[in-house]
Amino acid sequence: VTIDQLETPALLIDVDIMERNLQRMAAYAAANGLRLRPHTKTHKIPALGRRQIDLGAVGLTVAKVGEAEVMLSSGTPDLLVAYPTIGLGKLTRLMEVARRTRVTVALDSFEAARQLDEMAGEAEIEVGVLTEIDVGLNRVGVTPGPELVDLVRRIVHLKNVDWEGIAYYPGHIKKMDADGEAKMVALSDTVARAINDLGDAGYTARIVSGGSTPTWMRSHEVAGLTEIRPGTYIFNDRNTVNSCACDWEDCAGTILCTVVSTARPGQMIIDGGSKTFSSDRLTGSTEVTFGRLTTDPAARFHAMNEEHGFVDISQSEHRYQVGQRVRLIPNHICVAMNLHERVHAVRGSEVVATWTVEGRGKLQ
């Protein structure tokens, strides 16, 4: 089967680009003595998790228990749930996962740790815990200081969880410009402070685990870091390019669309909108565009409804006809993957495999 024979809209993954991305990250982690525990939210496909393990990843990262359940079939020796897992139902399911592979949970409240400890005790399974610290994203995480030390002290006293260290996600660092450089320095200072405060209180963080893709190549600059959890790097997207963490030719994921209307001069409508790309805008940018045409960067995909993509072609030298096909790099490949039941692995114009996105829509 060739790409021309696929129905649209369809999400395509260029396997050669993907493999290059995987190997680049594996080599970086190895060269810098960092454990690699990739976040699988980007691909949501156990076979790709398996490939990450085969290339040296020590384990895999997920956000939700439902994703952990799916990712078990990768055969990973270790799963980090980088999300506070709250409530009896979810924790019961998590213990089932923990019977089959080592599980660690990143959390930021004693309530989450207490619930986890209770369920682990009932299940007679030891579960790891990382304490999430806030490094500037202002999302989850405890700000380093007395509160962090106090939380770790209480967690260490729990019987059925093994406190392993700290985790953070520097999602506020979008780009390595002057602002990003300053934020990298602050990040390193914040992590060092957390490690030192905890060390002074007698708690040694065996694991210091950090995201993300935009900052991955600077991870070795963070003092004390032992592990990285990039996710998007497997495919990359417009956000990754905008963050200067990759080039256009490193984007493995594209969305194939058909032109369905050219009724309005200077515009074409494509058969992909928010149901296909997601309505995520570019992060860290005021520009409102939703994808880049691989063969026509002058075309502006500036608006969308659920099934309609509005592409301004008034500045383009290309002419488009109803039925013609285009490929676009989405703003955010992770959320796009979540919208597709199946995606197609391609090499050149050949479709070499069709993958079910098994972790799609696992909200719980």
Add this chain to the structure above:
Amino acid sequence: VTIDQLETPALLIDVDIMERNLQRMAAYAAANGLRLRPHTKTHKIPALGRRQIDLGAVGLTVAKVGEAEVMLSSGTPDLLVAYPTIGLGKLTRLMEVARRTRVTVALDSFEAARQLDEMAGEAEIEVGVLTEIDVGLNRVGVTPGPELVDLVRRIVHLKNVDWEGIAYYPGHIKKMDADGEAKMVALSDTVARAINDLGDAGYTARIVSGGSTPTWMRSHEVAGLTEIRPGTYIFNDRNTVNSCACDWEDCAGTILCTVVSTARPGQMIIDGGSKTFSSDRLTGSTEVTFGRLTTDPAARFHAMNEEHGFVDISQSEHRYQVGQRVRLIPNHICVAMNLHERVHAVRGSEVVATWTVEGRGKLQ
């Protein structure tokens, strides 16, 4: 089962509110002599399509062939595909649908009509066609004038399609303020012009079909209109309230979330983000918020990542704890439905049914 026992995040549909919404629209259509052909993209559930038929709808509307295939099981006597259906694969599947129910396609190019006619001829099935006109949204549709008359002339000459009339979608009319009132007048003028131009050329539009939910109660003001295709009205959402087409108590769809972090003062993080709500912003507004807490409108859901909702509670009188649950009305219920494999029908605090969103993710 009660709502308290559900895992989160979960999408809940209040069946009493839904039924009232359905009956209100059915009564309006009947009172004004308008055919009702609801757009099922909002619910994507055949049983709810069946309910719409039982309440007097003449048929159902879908955007994609995949949705048409799913909606067949509602037993609808008629399906309008309100989207240009392009390409051999999709048209082959559409002919299979057309063997089981009457099918009409809304399109705006001769190329789309030609492809449809060819496939209908091969399948020996007559398919209806509505010519889409642009009434100001600047999306799909031909602007009324000589070009429209010419397109209809060419379609009428095709042997295997039955030209039935025109369709439009007034998605640019967000709200019935002064601007909306002016746009309603322009809409009526545009539709009248299309009908007259075509009539002068000898083509009588038997069907004049218009969307949408924000304008539904003004549909009878559009001269010549024979049919309405509202979708969102079955559930409503923040956009519908903002458009003044319903009140908060008419919103049947809410998303149940759990507070997973309160580490940062004045903020809570809930376990629903763009994977649960979609990242759709409010339409026709510069406000960046993603949902309204049913019991705490002073809380501001102002930012999101895939699994994290950032809620500013600095202006709220409520205090929240990790593990507590909240319900939110999403900005756009249609895209939220598309993200949930199953949703729960509720009456008060009871879960009365769990529905599979069968039309979810039918991109093609």
